[in-house]
Each structure stands twice: as structure tokens, then as C-alpha cells.
Amino acid sequence: MFDWKSIVRPCYYAATLPYRWWVRRVAEAAGRAPVVVLAYHRVADDRANPWTVSNRTFARHVDWLADRFDLISLAEAQRRLRIGDNSRTAVCITFDDGYAENCRHAIPLLTKRRIPCTYFVTLANVLAGTPFDHDAALGKPLLPNTLEQLRAMAGAGIEIGSHGCEHVDLGRISDRRQLERQVVTARERLHRLLGCPIRYFAFPFGRYVHLNPRAMDMAYEAGYDGVCSAYGGYNFPGDDPFHLQRTPIDDGRWHLKNCASVDPRKVHVRRFLWEPDDSRIVQAMWMRG
Secondary structure, eight states: OOOTHHHHHHHHHHHHHHHHHHHHHHHHHTTBOOEEEEEEOEEOSSOOSTTEEOHHHHHHHHHHHHHHSEEOOHHHHHHHHHHTOBSSOEEEEEEOSOBGGGGTTHHHHHHHTTOOOEEEEOHHHHHHTOOOHHHHTTTOOOOBOOHHHHHHHHHTTOEEEEOOSSOOOGGGOOOHHHHHIIIIIHHHHHHHHHOSOOOEEEOSSOSGGGOOHHHHHHHHHHTOSEEEOOSOOOBOTTSOSSEEOEEEOOSOHHHHHHHHTOOGGGTTOOEEEOOTTSOOOEEEOOOOO
16 A cells, blocks of 8 residues: 655655744744653554554654754653743653553663653553453554563653553543543552552543543542643643643654654644633634743
């Protein structure tokens, strides 16, 4: 099958690069540089599912990012957003789901280079050792992480976050007890099992329709430091530091370059706005200042 993205993405990147360079310099000079949060899933060479990135590609991604941006933790990202000042474009690396294969090359690479990373795991799959439903549906029963692997990662400085008890669409859940199971109970159990603080929650699937303002409330009230979506968009100084917008990354290097260097098409992504004292979805274009 012809991959048209392999042609379009580099052409688009090259055509918009001068504009990106100019916008970045202006933003950094004004202390308005963005924080880009990337969401990976699985790093392996078998290309078992569409969200698997090869080991070679991931290493190239890390090299390219490290040469051009500040690679920071989610906590540092929140600090820069909160104070309303960021003088250099920054990138955060995160992982979703929790695939055992990540412990072969990707996580050791990050820990060796002391690059911050937040690793979101789905608790039920870890405890049962069963594949994720979305992989089983593809006929690819890929193994999740074990508790021992997660403990080793936490001991090496990787931030472990919650991705719910099961990998379910929280946007479709209205029952409070079910939401509590995914947001609150999963965090408490993960904390007891790993013995480390669980400070962040990532919504499964993470698109706009998968978010839930009641779940946001619960995460806030439970003491999470922040929650992550994955519908694209960038985080600018002055934006809500509790909700961090992320961009899913695939195996293509041009997709990474387009996203990390701030894609002009995604600067005005409709933002999920949320307030802890009046939880609701406000569908509006978000402003940069």
C-alpha cells in the first residue's frame, strides 16, 4: 500500500520551516515558548501494531529532540506554565499503556541519558499479565509490563503514572463509582504496589471525546498533580498547568519533526477547558495571550 504520508510530511515540514523558525525565535524572546508533550506507546522492531516505533527510530527521535529542545519532566513543564514564562521550547516524553518491550531498549536509553520520562500504565493488564484489548483485536497479544519492571523503572528515576484500572473510554462513563475505580482506586493500588508517588493520570485514548470533566474533578480532588490528554495541541505559558495536552507519536520521523517544532495547523486546536470549581467542557478556541 502506498504511504502518501511519507511524501506529504517532509514536503510540508520543509515548506513551513522558515515560518516555524521565525515564530519560535519570537516566542522564545518573549518568554512564550511552548511546551510540547509527546505520547509514545511501544518501542520495538516488530511493528506489531500501528503505534509501535522501531528502536532505531526512537533513538533518532531522542537525538533530534536533545539537540534542539529542553527535555524536561512534567513537573518542570507545569512550573513553566504556572509562572507564565518559558524562554526555550521544551519537550516532555511520555509513554502510555505499559508494554514490556519498552524495557529492552527505550527505557534504558532514557535512563542512561538522564532524560525525564513519565510512564503511564494500565493496572489490570499489569496485574493479570494479559494483552490490551486493542492489541487482542488485531490478533497481537503483546505482553504488558510486570510489577518488577515498573519497580525497576521507578527506582531508575522514571515517573510512573496511572492510565486507569482498565483501558476504557472515560468519556462514555457517567457512573461515579466506575469513574472512581479508574481514576482514584487505580492510583491508590498502584501506589501501594510500587511504593512510589503516583502524581499524574493519562486519559485512555485521550481524544477530546474521551475526556470527562467529572473524572477531571476526581483527579484534582484525589491529589493528582496533573492529567494528560492526547488530542494534539501545545501548552503555552499561562495555560492551565493541571491539564497537559499531548501529541501521539508514530514511527515516522517527519511526524515527530512536524509536531515538536510546532505545527502551524495545530496551534489553534480547540482546547478542553476545565475549572475545578465548575467542571464543564467549554468549546472555544484557546488564546495565546
